[in-house]
Amino acid sequence: MTAPILVTGGTGTLGAHVVPLLRASGHEVRILTRHARPAADGIEHVTGDLLKGEGVEAAVDGVETVLHLAGGPKGDDEATRALVTAAARAGVRHLVYVSVIGADRVPLAWMRTKLESERAVAESGIPWTTLRAAQFHELTLTMVEKMAKLPVFPVPGGLRLQPVDSREVAARLAELALGAPSGLVPDLAGPHLHDLAALARPYLRLTGRRRPMLPVRIPGKAGRAYRAGENLAPTGAEAGKRTWEEFLAERLG
Template sequence: MTTILVTGGTGTLGRLVTERLRAGGHEVRVLSRHAQPYAVDLRAGGAGLDAAVADVETVVHCASTPRGGDEQAAAHLIGAARRAGVGHLVYISIVGVDRVPFGYYRTKLAVESQIERSGLGWTVLRTTQFHDLLVQVLGALSRPPVLLLPAGARAQPIEVAEVTDRLAELAVGAPAGRAEDMGGPEVRSLESLARAYLKATGRRRAVVNVPLAGKAYRGFRAGGHLTPERAVGKGTFEDFLAARRG
């Protein structure tokens, strides 16, 4: 039995990873800002973090936020992991962080670099966006009577449970460096995904594609965030929407 710490263990992915590892017989500690007994703000570090990683063999780093602070949080986590003699640090990242000049992606790439230079055994898994996130975005965009989308944009959403299984598998194995990317089963236009969402939720909205400007938009439009050659996911967006209704 391995003692594993999951950061962000109350989030969409971290919660499922925790459940999956515990079902496999591992002792799992959950670290988040509010989860006792390991309630720690990684951006601040401190004694609570050292206590959380004490006697831990593997850390699965799921904690992340587009609001900033990920690099500082990673530095604190890596420092604590070194002091504790952690053997394996597993990080969940995003396909395209090295190809699309988007602020959050740049941060994720910087954290990857920190981990690679940490001196710890490490594994990084990049995946495409989760179905859950796409639903959140489309839910927000569909509040007005007209649903505006970035013209020419595509997505390759993946089921979070499938990522959970792969991340848990990597966590109990030896450090693997850069694992093979994981992408959803289909590369779809954002418009087709939006229309599927509207149909599933019973909303009637006009859908308008709007050209945008900027390097990040050009990167997304060019498909830098996609991995069609690694379309290993099974669950489609429609499968996810049907399960939500059930």
């Protein structure tokens, strides 16, 4: 019997796509979750909290591969360090982490926690793989929905995004988890560049809304980084195939 693969964040947007792929490959899956859940076919749930250090030892016990997908607005670096410490003690042989494109270039606090998490993984002593991905379509939609509730839709000048399909990121992560440790692999972004106006127009059309668009400026170092495209995939990155328009048509059409 092979060791289960531990997935943190296994019940989230990305994890919901990754776990079935791992099961389809014939692997047992263990999910670290903050809320108790019943066991499913080939899927075990361990209750715990990375930020509180609860349940982590039990989650990594007997595991050879860890796929770290859990993340939030704060504390990602602390959570990753807790996981890495427990995984190293448990003799984990492959640690796979999903990060964000631009983590090493965009001066935002959240980005810094992702970069610190990358460093914790790389310095853990465990063979590792890290994939930086662009913003998922689902997160982009949440952003556009919130902006569309305003009487005027703000369009930050110079801000461009490459939203990527979460299912394509999940497929790549499953492939990496089942392969050999590869270090920092090529980034994965969506197939097209969009400014906020281009992201908003098909959404507004599909929802039957009209909003005037107001150019705004992102101030400070973060604004300069975004205008310089530091959040965009570098040369050599991989591109997904599913477009923003296709995602919206499926979700809203």
